[in-house]
Amino acid sequence: MRKLLGLVELIQTVVDKGTASIEEVHTSIANGPFTILNKIGVVAPVSRCVQEVQKRTIVSVYGIIRAVNQGAGAMAKTLLQVRDKIRD
Amino acid sequence: MLVQNETGKNDISWPGRLDQVSTAIKRTAKTGVCILNGIIGDYLHDQQNELAYSMQLYFQNEPLDLTPECLNISHPNITSKACILVHGLACDETIWNYADDGETTYGSLLQRDLGYTPFYLRYNTGRHVSENGKLFSTVLSDLLRAYPKPLEEIILIAHSMGGLVTRSACDYGTEDQTDWVNKVRRVFFLGAPHLGAPLEKFVNVVSWILKAVPRPYTKLSGDILDLRSSGIKDLRFGYLRDEDWIRQDPDALLKNNKKTIPLLAGASHYVITGTLTKDPRHPVTQWFGDGLVRQPSATGQSSQDRHDIPFIPGHHREFPQVGHLKLTRSPGVYQQIKSWCQEASSSGSSHYQKANL
Numbered sequence A: 001m002r003k004l005l006g007l008v009e010l011i012q013t014v015v016d017k018g019t020a021s022i023e024e025v026h027t028s029i030a031n032g033p034f035t036i037l038n039k040i041g042v043v044a045p046v047s048r049c050v051q052e053v054q055k056r057t058i059v060s061v062y063g064i065i066r067a068v069n070q071g072a073g074a075m076a077k078t079l080l081q082v083r084d085k086i087r088d
Numbered sequence B: 001m002l003v004q005n006e007t008g009k010n011d012i013s014w015p016g017r018l019d020q021v022s023t024a025i026k027r028t029a030k031t032g033v034c035i036l037n038g039i040i041g042d043y044l045h046d047q048q049n050e051l052a053y054s055m056q057l058y059f060q061n062e063p064l065d066l067t068p069e070c071l072n073i074s075h076p077n078i079t080s081k082a083c084i085l086v087h088g089l090a091c092d093e094t095i096w097n098y099a100d101d102g103e104t105t106y107g108s109l110l111q112r113d114l115g116y117t118p119f120y121l122r123y124n125t126g127r128h129v130s131e132n133g134k135l136f137s138t139v140l141s142d143l144l145r146a147y148p149k150p151l152e153e154i155i156l157i158a159h160s161m162g163g164l165v166t167r168s169a170c171d172y173g174t175e176d177q178t179d180w181v182n183k184v185r186r187v188f189f190l191g192a193p194h195l196g197a198p199l200e201k202f203v204n205v206v207s208w209i210l211k212a213v214p215r216p217y218t219k220l221s222g223d224i225l226d227l228r229s230s231g232i233k234d235l236r237f238g239y240l241r242d243e244d245w246i247r248q249d250p251d252a253l254l255k256n257n258k259k260t261i262p263l264l265a266g267a268s269h270y271v272i273t274g275t276l277t278k279d280p281r282h283p284v285t286q287w288f289g290d291g292l293v294r295q296p297s298a299t300g301q302s303s304q305d306r307h308d309i310p311f312i313p314g315h316h317r318e319f320p321q322v323g324h325l326k327l328t329r330s331p332g333v334y335q336q337i338k339s340w341c342q343e344a345s346s347s348g349s350s351h352y353q354k355a356n357l
Helices: A002-037 A044-087 B014-046 B068-074 B106-114 B129-146 B161-175 B198-212 B216-225 B230-234 B283-288 B331-342 B345-356
Strands: B002-004 B010-012 B056-059 B081-086 B117-122 B153-159 B184-190 B268-274 B316-319
Touching (some): B056 B129, B068 B129, B106 B153, B117 B129, B129 B161, B129 B230, B153 B161, B184 B331, B198 B216, B268 B331
Parallel strands (some): B081 B153, B153 B184, B184 B268
Antiparallel strands (some): B002 B010
């Protein structure tokens, strides 16, 4: 039981930190083309607008992943504790 | 549970199959926890995660409380000679079990043949070697204190990283003037990377290169490689003491901060190595040794004299076609250990003195 709780905590941390790292890489790769487009006067206003939408989308998607991860972890911990109490 | 089917052949019933599956799952989970401890054991320890192993002596896969009562129960025929087996990276005490049965080990054979009482150490292999060395020294002091008989002799059999932990414990034990170090007569190193492991050096170079490339995804790959445990990083050059790693960048490119420490005075040290090929001069063996540790590292022969370890040439035996893990359960290796154990104990210390001259 205690080992399972440890495993749940570990998986939660891995998913959380992994998501943060991938989000960072994702944002940095996505910024590459926008950096160039933002320097071209004709397309710059549209490019900035699209970049903003994209930035918000990235933050939302990874935020949802983190929230689901937290929820699933909390649920798994509760279930394990309930199972433990039933066994007692 | 075996039952006869219609054709008269033995068949395994459903409860039996479930038992088998359950045993297999438990064994796989245990192996998984060992591997996790090896790769990120330091992190698990820092987070006080329940998956982190603590250091403890085991017997017949059960942890031992180091009290005279508990030792009398676990070892009803306890003798005045103890044998401690120390496993390597990402393993536990089951690494010593011969494959064909779960009970035969070098420890059980030494008990049967020479009357040594076996104890098996389990520890978190992801922590620094020096941290494990200090803990091991404490465990041996506790064992000596709890031992229900006067303990006259200790032998240590250490595999791979266990060899480094053992040397570290001997050094800290000597420094702290513990009593157990005076009881150690023989130390056997089976494929111990005294001067470092090439695979860890390779990973160190790869992660350094990945982080040097100015791309986020290569940096991420380098960062992921750098997550490997402190214990693994200590294997790069065979670090044994805190001073080797404290206030040092653990991911610096091939930077060796190792301090030289002596072998334990008064004990004989023996080295056993394996090779992947039949011919020890074969290029595969020259490059890969036993698969993970090369012979110069296992025998302490450094290109830099200051890191040389004064093992006696007669105290080294090489086993062709015995890989790194097979060193822990090879009948040939056991015969060699037994034969060395039967040598007069007085010759061991004199050999050591000669080696240091």
